[in-house]
Amino acid sequence: MPMLSQQYLTATAVPDALQLLAEPGVLALVNFDHSCAPGVQPGIIPLGMPSLCDKPWEVIRYGNSVAERGEDEHCQWSLIEDVLCVATWIAPQDCSDIEAATEVAYGRLFRVIQSKGFPYPFRIWNFMPDINRGDGDREEYKKFCVGRERAFDDYHVAPQSYPAASALGHHTQGAVIYLLAGRNSGVHHENPRQQPAYQYPREYGPSSPSFARATSLALCSKPQVFISGTASIIGHNTQAVGDLQQQLAITLDNIQHLLSHVGQAEANLSGVRVYLRHPEDVAAAQAFLAPRLPLERINFIHADICRSQLLVEIEALASLAP
Numbered sequence: 155m156p157m158l159s160q161q162y163l164t165a166t167a168v169p170d171a172l173q174l175l176a177e178p179g180v181l182a183l184v185n186f187d188h189s190c191a192p193g194v195q196p197g198i199i200p201l202g203m204p205s206l207c208d209k210p211w212e213v214i215r216y217g218n219s220v221a222e223r224g225e226d227e228h229c230q231w232s233l234i235e236d237v238l239c240v241a242t243w244i245a246p247q248d249c250s251d252i253e254a255a256t257e258v259a260y261g262r263l264f265r266v267i268q269s270k271g272f273p274y275p276f277r278i279w280n281f282m283p284d285i286n287r288g289d290g291d292r293e294e295y296k297k298f299c300v301g302r303e304r305a306f307d308d309y310h311v312a313p314q315s316y317p318a319a320s321a322l323g324h325h326t327q328g329a330v331i332y333l334l335a336g337r338n339s340g341v342h343h344e345n346p347r348q349q350p351a352y353q354y355p356r357e358y359g360p361s362s363p364s365f366a367r368a369t370s371l372a373l374c375s376k377p378q379v380f381i382s383g384t385a386s387i388i389g390h391n392t393q394a395v396g397d398l399q400q401q402l403a404i405t406l407d408n409i410q411h412l413l414s415h416v417g418q419a420e421a422n423l424s425g426v427r428v429y430l431r432h433p434e435d436v437a438a439a440q441a442f443l444a445p446r447l448p449l450e451r452i453n454f455i456h457a458d459i460c461r462s463q464l465l466v467e468i469e470a471l472a473s474l475a476p
């Protein structure tokens with residue numbers, strides 16, 4: 155069985171996205187740019203967040219066959235062998251009630267994965283506008299969390315089965331939720347240094363965030379670990395408010411502890427996304443990360459983090475050499 159890979163590409167490396175999409179083994183192409191609306195065809199996933207380092211594309215590869223693709227329930231899907239990728243967008247006008255729109259969007263995703271025989275999501279990404287707008291429980295992110303939790307309840311997914319996820323804000327209109335799903339369940343992990351997000355105390359909102367710190371699955375003989383968006387949080391408390399370097403250090407430390415905890419301390423990180431609240435922080439973030447991670451495996455993305463005191467969030471795919 156093959157490995158899944160996530161690789162970032164420059165605009166010049168992708169002269170023709172549709173041609174790349176048609177190549178064997180190409181599951182989907184994620185587009186980091188200003189548009190957050192359905193792509194020109196299934197398999198192209200525009201997120202509405204620009205790359206800060208000229209890498210507007212991520213190619214998700216799996217297996218050796220040409221992907222099968224289609225549209226159902228306002229979702230676009232791509233399928234290669236054991237992996238299904240499904241994306242759905244929330245129209246700009248529907249984002250005015252993000253709680254209800256999120257529940258509806260997740261319902262569509264769940265129906266598509268179930269009807270196609272891939273009922274187990276193992277990685278989910280969520281991107282929405284104005285994520286930090288509103289005070290207290292009226293903040294957009296907290297309303298999103300209520301709608302998402304309701305959808306998981308509607309489809310009888312218990313907290314122990316929540317997969318790895320990321321949830322961020324962008325500066326354009328519309329929202330997107332996309333996921334990778336399998337025929338069998340992955341294994342979900344927590345980080346001993348962090349409180350499980352689905353058990354955060356009430357102060358973080360009426361519904362806790364529904365995600366696991368990581369999900370691993372063996373698509374090939376070696377397990378791969380999908381690491382959720384990870385930030386400068388210990389227990390449930392935000393650390394190093396206002397200090398980018400310290401937030402980066404604590405975030406990498408959290409990731410390293412998670413990998414040690416799941417017995418993958420030797421794994422290599424790829425598909426690393428560094429989400430930065432302030433685009434002007436990119437040079438400092440690059441300087442901090444360059445000695446620690448190969449920069450060609452990193453994309454720097456302009457995005458708002460779901461807690462307004464966080465400046466950075468990092469996600470990655472951890473794989474052992476095949």
Ligand code: 3EB
Nearest residue numbers: 319320321363365382383385
């Ligand atoms: C945190 O640890 C930071 O709501 O899906 C990270 C990854 C965060 C995913 C989500 C939120 C989510 O609480 C925020």
